Amino acid sequence: MNELMPAPRPREFAYIPLDAGWRQWIAENRLRDCTPQSMLATMTNAGLDPRECQSAIALMEDDPTYRAARRMQQLHRKLESVVGNMQRLWESSPRYGTVEKRKTPSRDEFIERYVRGCRPVVFTDIADDWPAKKRWSPADLKTRFGHLDVEIQDGRSNDPKFEENKLEHKRTVRLGDFVDRVVNGGPTNDYYLTANNEVLRRPEFAPLLADIGRMPPACDRAQLSSRSSFWFGPGGTNTPLHHDTIMLFHTQVVGRKRWRFISPLDTPRLYNHNNVFSPLDLDAPDLARYPRFEGVRVLEVVVEPGETVFLPLAWWHQVSSLDVSLSFSFTNLDVPNHFTYVNPEIRDW
Numbered sequence: 001m002n003e004l005m006p007a008p009r010p011r012e013f014a015y016i017p018l019d020a021g022w023r024q025w026i027a028e029n030r031l032r033d034c035t036p037q038s039m040l041a042t043m044t045n046a047g048l049d050p051r052e053c054q055s056a057i058a059l060m061e062d063d064p065t066y067r068a069a070r071r072m073q074q075l076h077r078k079l080e081s082v083v084g085n086m087q088r089l090w091e092s093s094p095r096y097g098t099v100e101k102r103k104t105p106s107r108d109e110f111i112e113r114y115v116r117g118c119r120p121v122v123f124t125d126i127a128d129d130w131p132a133k134k135r136w137s138p139a140d141l142k143t144r145f146g147h148l149d150v151e152i153q154d155g156r157s158n159d160p161k162f163e164e165n166k167l168e169h170k171r172t173v174r175l176g177d178f179v180d181r182v183v184n185g186g187p188t189n190d191y192y193l194t195a196n197n198e199v200l201r202r203p204e205f206a207p208l209l210a211d212i213g214r215m216p217p218a219c220d221r222a223q224l225s226s227r228s229s230f231w232f233g234p235g236g237t238n239t240p241l242h243h244d245t246i247m248l249f250h251t252q253v254v255g256r257k258r259w260r261f262i263s264p265l266d267t268p269r270l271y272n273h274n275n276v277f278s279p280l281d282l283d284a285p286d287l288a289r290y291p292r293f294e295g296v297r298v299l300e301v302v303v304e305p306g307e308t309v310f311l312p313l314a315w316w317h318q319v320s321s322l323d324v325s326l327s328f329s330f331t332n333l334d335v336p337n338h339f340t341y342v343n344p345e346i347r348d349w
């Protein structure tokens with residue numbers, strides 16, 4: 001079991017004081033079932049007085065606040081075991097590991113099988129008649145909208161938490177210049193015009209919406225302009241592992257994207273300590289730091305141009321673009337699609 005906060009080496013000859021921060025450290029690590037021996041070793045190594053630490057660790061077991069936390073933890077662990085058992089049941093299906101690709105079903109089948117059944121799926125034919133499919137390209141974007149300013153995310157490569165810090169990466173650029181950068185810059189995650197850009201709320205971009213044809217079942221066309229987003233970026237973008245708070249469709253118009261999904265029932269194994277984010281990177285999961293991730297099933301599908309992925313409620317996803325990509329996402333389902341989450345804010349975990 002990993003411990004929190006590896007501590008700095010001490011100054012020579014002076015013991016570090018065992019302050020409130022260290023007492024909280026003891027409580028948190030005991031709650032994570034670290035052994036008193038390993039905690040003592042870490043604290044001593046950090047320069048604290050071994051005798052003082054041993055006594056503080058022993059006293060913690062009878063501390064009333066700590067005992068209250070242990071009781072709350074039992075309730076938490078019960079809930080985790082319930083969702084863990086449900087997940088095992090889901091995984092026992094031989095079809096669990098595959099994200100289905102198929103033609104669009106009827107409304108009833110869609111709602112029962114994918115919305116209420118909570119399964120990701122790719123519909124292959126929804127965009128068949130979309131003018132966007134024939135028209136959209138980086139060059140077309142430049143010709144029609146190149147003179148307009150848009151908001152992008154920039155300077156992401158040097159910030160491991162670029163998505164959580166997205167407000168710091170907001171830049172306004174001329175779309176024509178951005179098209180050139182994307183087309184000529186090669187694969188990179190450094191810049192990306194993401195859903196945050198809000199271009200579809202602007203009348204100048206209404207022609208993009210006019211390029212959207214048939215909707216999937218259970219969508220309210222009247223709400224399309226207020227509940228849709230436009231995405232444009234180079235190959236190599238990576239949207240880190242997170243869950244959304246609503247269900248959505250995402251149609252790949254140009255280029256391919258790789259979608260990886262993890263069941264919401266695996267949330268307890270994803271270290272979701274901040275908002276809707278997991279610190280796990282599915283390209284390089286750090287099992288030493290995040291051991292509970294071991295064995296979590298990841299579903300994967302490459303969404304091709306013209307295909308539409310349905311993201312069911314609360315499924316975790318990490319998305320990377322394999323090519324220069326233009327895509328369109330929409331949340332205008334006509335079934336209830338507003339859910340509240342109690343999100344943690346334990347940023348210094």
Ligand SMILES: O=C(O)CCC(=O)C(=O)O
Pocket residue numbers: 195231237238239244248250257317319320329
């Ligand atoms: O396409 C992407 O890069 C990310 C899509 C996504 O995560 C979303 O729509 O929630």
